[in-house]
Amino acid sequence: MAVKMKDIARELGVSIVTVSKALRKHPDISKATRERIEAKVRELNYHPNLAARSLVTGRSALVGFVVPDLSHPFFADVAKALSLALREHGYLLIMSSSEEDPELEQQEVDEMLAHRLDAIVVASCATNAAGLERLLQGETPLILVDRMFEGFSTHFVGSDDYAVGKLATEHLLAAGCKRIAHIRGPENSTGRRRLKGFLDAMAKHNRPVPSERIVAAHSVDVDGKLHGANALRALRDLKHPPDGIFCYNDVVATGVIMEAVRLGMDVPEDLAVIGCGNLHFDDVIRVPLSSVDQRSSEIGARVAKLIMELKVEEASSQPRRVVLQPKLAARASTARQKKTRAAGAAAD
Numbered sequence: 001m002a003v004k005m006k007d008i009a010r011e012l013g014v015s016i017v018t019v020s021k022a023l024r025k026h027p028d029i030s031k032a033t034r035e036r037i038e039a040k041v042r043e044l045n046y047h048p049n050l051a052a053r054s055l056v057t058g059r060s061a062l063v064g065f066v067v068p069d070l071s072h073p074f075f076a077d078v079a080k081a082l083s084l085a086l087r088e089h090g091y092l093l094i095m096s097s098s099e100e101d102p103e104l105e106q107q108e109v110d111e112m113l114a115h116r117l118d119a120i121v122v123a124s125c126a127t128n129a130a131g132l133e134r135l136l137q138g139e140t141p142l143i144l145v146d147r148m149f150e151g152f153s154t155h156f157v158g159s160d161d162y163a164v165g166k167l168a169t170e171h172l173l174a175a176g177c178k179r180i181a182h183i184r185g186p187e188n189s190t191g192r193r194r195l196k197g198f199l200d201a202m203a204k205h206n207r208p209v210p211s212e213r214i215v216a217a218h219s220v221d222v223d224g225k226l227h228g229a230n231a232l233r234a235l236r237d238l239k240h241p242p243d244g245i246f247c248y249n250d251v252v253a254t255g256v257i258m259e260a261v262r263l264g265m266d267v268p269e270d271l272a273v274i275g276c277g278n279l280h281f282d283d284v285i286r287v288p289l290s291s292v293d294q295r296s297s298e299i300g301a302r303v304a305k306l307i308m309e310l311k312v313e314e315a316s317s318q319p320r321r322v323v324l325q326p327k328l329a330a331r332a333s334t335a336r337q338k339k340t341r342a343a344g345a346a347a348d
Contacts, residue, residue: 003046012040024090061091063307064112064120065145066105069221070097072251073279074296075123078145081300082121089308091118100222102126113140119307121145125221127187141310143303146294148189148321155310157303157322159294161190164326165197168246168274168292171328173205175272175336177244181213183231183256185220185248194276198246212238220248228255236263243271244334250275250291257285257333272334276326288331295324 009016014033022029022037029037040046063086067075083093096112098105105125109132112120119141122132129149135142136154143155172180182198185191195214202209215234217227228247232255235242247253253275260267267273267287278293302322 003044005046008037008040008044008046011044012036062115062117063091063093064109064115064117065093065095065122066098066108066112066120067095067123068098068100068125070095072221072224074146074249074277074294075221077279077296078123078300078303081297082303083300085301085304086307089304091307098125100125100219102131106131109135113138119143119310121303123147124149124188125186141307143306145299145303146190150189153319155306155320157299157306157324158190159299159324159326161193162197162200164276164292164294165194165199165246166201167197167326167328168194168276169198169201171274171290171330171334172244172246172272173201173207175244175268175334177242177272177336178207179213179240179242180207180209180244180246181215181235181242182209183215183217183228183235183245183247183252185217191220191248194248213242217248217252220252224249224251225255225258228252229259232256232259232263245271245273247273247275250277250279250289253289253291253333254285257287257289261286268332268334268336272336274334278327278329287333290331290334291329293327293329295326298324 005016005019009019014037018029018033019037022034023041025034065079065082067079069075079093079095086093094112096108098108102125105122109120109122117140120135121143123145124132124147129152132142132152141155143157146158148156148158169180180202182195184195199209213235215231217224217231219227228251231252232245235245245256247256253273256273257267260271260273265271274290274292276292276294277296278291306320306322
């Protein structure tokens with residue numbers, strides 16, 4: 001028969017409440033008592049019945065996280081930091097992928113909510129908040145990560161995407177690029193704000209941007225490298241192809257560099273490339289990628305901190321917005337030589 005909590009309590013001569021608190025690392029329980037209980041738990045191979053506990057406490061100690069792509073390094077970094085931070089408080093992270101499909105995202109959210117989550121975190125692939133609005137009426141806190149919706153009042157943790165666009169573009173300009181293109185992201189807050197940062201930085205330096213130098217990748221998370229390569233081929237066919245590209249994210253940028261090398265282009269002399277995410281693809285691309293660091297690990301840690309704060313607050317607490325400032329991570333893909341910069345000055 002399965003070992004129960006009362007068996008642990010009887011073996012050690014303590015109450016069931018003491019065992020329960022020790023397993024939840026409650027501060028009322030001394031370190032010595034907690035260590036005795038944890039040793040007995042290991043000895044008897046005890047596993048708590050989380051379903052039964054959630055019926056009693058109304059909490060499952062589970063946090064759900066729905067992302068566009070489970071294999072995407074940015075979301076993996078966020079999830080790792082989030083999971084580590086939650087574990088310190090006795091919480092478990094469960095994840096699911098929407099595959100950049102809004103309908104599938106809605107199904108995954110519904111499935112997760114059936115497990116009586118203590119919070120649900122969503123990096124939404126949808127273009128509007130219609131599918132998430134009903135969650136605001138429930139008891140499970142909703143935290144958006146990386147993407148937000150205008151006029152949708154819920155918690156958010158992410159980076160300043162407008163600053164991402166400006167920082168990346170200013171870096172390409174400083175590298176001597178004159179004909180800068182942008183492989184933009186989807187029609188969500190992240191894609192729109194990075195595009196605006198790009199355009200405003202170009203306008204500040206009196207650099208007009210022909211519409212053909214802004215290319216939308218068909219997908220930026222799932223198969224992002226493939227679509228980055230396709231976008232480069234379209235840009236290379238222009239009458240005046242770009243000498244610098246700001247890519248929506250590092251996955252797309254990796255595809256751009258790999259295709260550029262395949263086509264015989266010199267990166268960064270013929271084409272400087274910068275992405276976003278700082279995800280370290282050095283093991284798969286020949287030229288180390290410059291990027292804008294979104295501070296993905298800190299995003300995960302801040303989400304966990306917010307969940308713990310919401311746990312002790314009233315459900316009516318005002319939505320919080322945590323926006324981190326990005327940082328430049330310059331590498332070889334934008335390290336153009338001075339002679340290239342001088343030549344670029346004479347370009348159209």
